Amino acid sequence: MAPPTQRPSLLVIVGPTASGKSELALRVAKRYGGEIIAADSRTIYKGMDIGTAKPTSQQQAEVPHWGLNLVEPGQAYSAARFKEHALGKIDEITRRGRLPILVGGTGLYVDGVVFDFNFPPPPAFGERESLEKLSSKELQNLVEEKKYPMPENRHNRRHLVRVIERQGKQGEKQQMPKPGTLIIGLMPDEEQLKKRIATRAVEIFDKGVITETQKLSAKYGEKALLSTAGIVYKICLRLLRKEIDKDEAIWLFQTADWQYARRQRTWFKRNYHITWYPNSKQAYQAVTKILNT
RNA sequence: GCAGGGUUAGUGAAGCGGUCAAACACGGCAGACUGUAAAUCUGUUGGCAUUCGCCUUCGUAGGUUCGAAUCCUACACCCUGCA
Numbered sequence: 001m002a003p004p005t006q007r008p009s010l011l012v013i014v015g016p017t018a019s020g021k022s023e024l025a026l027r028v029a030k031r032y033g034g035e036i037i038a039a040d041s042r043t044i045y046k047g048m049d050i051g052t053a054k055p056t057s058q059q060q061a062e063v064p065h066w067g068l069n070l071v072e073p074g075q076a077y078s079a080a081r082f083k084e085h086a087l088g089k090i091d092e093i094t095r096r097g098r099l100p101i102l103v104g105g106t107g108l109y110v111d112g113v114v115f116d117f118n119f120p121p122p123p124a125f126g127e128r129e130s131l132e133k134l135s136s137k138e139l140q141n142l143v144e145e146k147k148y149p150m151p152e153n154r155h156n157r158r159h160l161v162r163v164i165e166r167q168g169k170q171g172e173k174q175q176m177p178k179p180g181t182l183i184i185g186l187m188p189d190e191e192q193l194k195k196r197i198a199t200r201a202v203e204i205f206d207k208g209v210i211t212e213t214q215k216l217s218a219k220y221g222e223k224a225l226l227s228t229a230g231i232v233y234k235i236c237l238r239l240l241r242k243e244i245d246k247d248e249a250i251w252l253f254q255t256a257d258w259q260y261a262r263r264q265r266t267w268f269k270r271n272y273h274i275t276w277y278p279n280s281k282q283a284y285q286a287v288t289k290i291l292n293t
Numbered sequence: 294g295c296a297g298g299g300u301u302a303g304u305g306a307a308g309c310g311g312u313c314a315a316a317c318a319c320g321g322c323a324g325a326c327u328g329u330a331a332a333u334c335u336g337u338u339g340g341c342a343u344u345c346g347c348c349u350u351c352g353u354a355g356g357u358u359c360g361a362a363u364c365c366u367a368c369a370c371c372c373u374g375c376a
Contacts, residue, residue, distance in 0.1 A: 040331085042331055076328095079328060083328090156326080159325090260331050263330090
């Protein structure tokens with residue numbers, strides 16, 4: 001897809017974890033007076049800084065960041081809530097005459113904004129808890145009884161629950177991205193991405209995720225942490241319980257992060273409106289060309 | 294040196310004469326996914342053909358048997374007990 005010829009009103013940067021999205025966003029923001037909105041389902045949590053590779057306080061001081069630290073660990077959040085938040089911020093930033101830059105690896109969050117998903121209503125209070133007590137078979141039966149569309153995969157309990165919660169309603173979306181949107185994708189080749197993930201994992205441990213995990217666990221409890229925390233924290237909890245040692249923890253983190261990156265790749269692959277670049281440098285040059293016109 | 298246990302696909306680990314290309318777990322690969330998404334789930338995973346099927350695997354080399362990952366012999370390596 002050819003990039004729009006006029007100056008975009010929204011820049012979106014997507015890609016797998018550790019592909020260099022933040023770096024690119026920061027450079028573009030600094031040069032063109034942009035403000036960053038993180039579309040990331042983990043950096044929304046307060047206190048989860050090191051383990052989520054959240055932009056540092058210095059970076060946040062250089063460029064305004066939004067979408068971070070929205071809720072406490074253990075609290076639920078959703079793609080629908082993110083969409084509202086992001087749209088509000090995009091509006092504010094635009095009105096200030098600055099460039100909104102939506103950056104993230106959470107495909108659902110990004111697409112919700114970009115393709116204007118209309119999310120079916122949330123579950124009624126307490127509904128989820130009772131549905132989750134049912135067996136998969138019972139959930140399937142419920143879906144069939146009510147003639148709701150069966151999720152493509154009938155073994156996916158979570159999707160079954162959701163179909164019931166939204167009373168079989170299908171969400172709608174726009175076929176084309178929001179007008180004026182430029183979507184840049186970062187996709188290093190496999191070997192490079194693996195390397196980046198591996199070295200970043202080591203860095204994250206060097207910076208002290210273990211201590212961070214301890215603090216979070218003390219403040220919010222292991223249960224809250226397990227229910228909302230991302231990849232590293234779960235591994236660090238095992239480390240703190242002495243089930244594994246540090247080297248194993250790093251190894252586990254690297255492979256889990258790679259698996260995550262692949263899921264992200266699968267998600268973004270089907271979006272034909274993304275213009276892909278192998279690294280942030282090349283992407284930056286391309287973006288520069290477009291924004292200078 | 295003697296006695297015993299072990300060596301199975303990328304890794305761990307079942308199998309102990311036929312229904313074994315070999316359970317299971319992990320890892321790998323492909324995919325799905327609109328109010329949990331760093332989540333959750335599916336398929337696939339020796340090679341070739343991809344319909345019947347064919348070929349090469351279970352430490353190495355021989356042997357027994359209609360038939361062996363499974364039994365026997367020798368060798369190699371690893372672990373344990375006695376020396």
